[in-house]
Amino acid sequence: MRFLAIPTAIMAATALTACGALPGSGGGSKTVTVWLMKGSASDGFIKSFTESFEKEHEDIDLEIRIQEWTGIVDKVNGVLEGKDSADVIEVGNTQVAQYAETEGLSELTLEGLRDWGGKDWLKGLAEPGSINGAQYGVPWYAANRVVIYNKDLFRDAGIKEIPKTRAAWLADTEKLNEDGRQGIYLPGQNWYVLAGFVWDEGGELAVEGAGQWNGALDSPAALKGMDFYKELQGLGNGPKDADEETPPQAEVFAQGRVAQIIGTPGQAAQIEAANPGLKGRLGFFPVPGKTADKPGAVFTGGSDLIIPSNTDDRRAAVAVISALVSEKWQTALATEMSYVPNKPAYAHVLKGNPGATAMAEGATQGRATPKSARWAEVEAKNPIKPYMTAVLLGQDPREAAKSASATITKVLSSDR
Template structure:
């Protein structure tokens, strides 16, 4: 029983981001939760991503006209909100019940700051290889490549005439990050309170070199990212064998070219060896509790329900997401895109755990670095310039 101040029903407010869960899922979850907790009135409010940072910070500071007891945030945003202040620490309770030992690393790590857990992983999404089955068959490729070298060899076969082996824009730094991690490199590291960009290490340079080899097996632009033009539009024309994207882009591709329906497949981004897929940048969401909530125990109960096997399974199957735990990978069997994504998620990573990383993405010195390398400039010098810019942003005072 969780009585409110008037001895009646207690209101608990949950903020979810637009597009994270379907209306059907939200209604089913709300009805079920209220039935199991008759003294709780659960209100779910959908929020827009645009401008959400200011709204969340206002809630955390207690200056917002509206309140929230549980908030969905991007997994890489947790550090920024911890720095702002006002997040409840969740380290000492719930972690065992929430299955923390099996959490995906790329979701769990950003939610843990200095050994304290502030964000509870909810769901993940990451990139896979989307491929044109007929073009693969025409090239005599019967099985999906599992290593980088197999991938390069297959892509070279596919790159002929007007057909592109792969469409890989020159500034897709999300994909580059995975190649760097596979080599044992990092985007940036922290030591003694000072951040240093590390694109100029041997490992990071090796990751960029592989990116350059793969990029050369198609006609992707040197100086644009995956949205300029949208790679789903390029792929929909039917002359591209592969793109690297979240599986959800298939719906956009098929809408643009219905003739491709049923002709597209998925496989995890290959790794350096066949024993595991390549590393990927894990996107997704964590759940946080404001320190000033008046309903902390109820807020914890809501999170416990959302990350339970029942509702993780429902969410993953409804939205084609990766569940928050490696032990739930089986729940997306039968969904080829989600299955490929789940396999890759086991090698998921997150961006550097700095509250200023968002500023790096906004100014993004990684993109011009990539273009410099792809257009023949000295990789080491370009990497050094980009690394210095990253370090300056991360270590500067606001």
């Protein structure tokens, strides 16, 4: 799943086709259609992967089609219902549950454990792809939030080391608030960041029991996560009734007086584009945890690979996934696109890329949203945002949390 809610409007997808056997390969007897999402892989990666795969599998031709995220849910459902065809599909990691509900996915548990080293996958990618103990989504790559900071402002405040614990983070942020600086810009409705604090406390956004999902923001642990969010948010001037896109936090940071924001490393490019004077002056570190031995929990977005059960050639589809999740192509994709690979053991290739390195370190504590097929509907309604604003404006946290949890429960338990 990307860091935005899953869109539902249908939009025509553009296509980039890479098919046909290499000269002298003798041609292929099977054509495997692979849907990849726009922006997930560069043209160079797709070309290299296709040529290498077809050389190693002379009986398979690859047809790689690039899809838009807008409208992808309806398009994938079309494949699962037999209205369209594809053999391997890239999907958002948190979309797997809703596709699995259709009973149109091929189970990949055996291959995951036997051939792909599934026990070593990143938790935030692997867990959303596992439904009732069966693996349907195969982790491909991940991305998550980190702290982006202004090195000059940290130096001016006398901060020589990045904070490793929440307590140190709060102390440093308070110190950064002097001399016209803003220690952190944290909008009041950045609910993905809140989710990490909730998970750190042992809480959940929603829990499942006896076949029913229920909102859990009013649990003592989840309320502790909101308490920390309120404390951190209060050390800056971020709006209490808006999210990180209103206004875009990269633009606020680019003005040069904000010391920290929490976002994906890719926002550094937006900051530098808005203020070229900050080029080379940005740093990154994982969201600190409660103790120094591990970073804080973070929402892990990214992609999984699925195989529709109605594929014409499951063997060939499995071969494509085997290649895409291999060390060779995992490290190639991570290097090319600055993604976090699906196993921490592969993250060494990100050395020299400070943003991606911080992201990979944080990904070890990555989590995903609840594995309900209806979670996308919760995000569309999103009662978490007004709950956060209510608490930040002084309303009783427990009562506000109970109200938000009740809405979550209603959405997750409703019939379509």
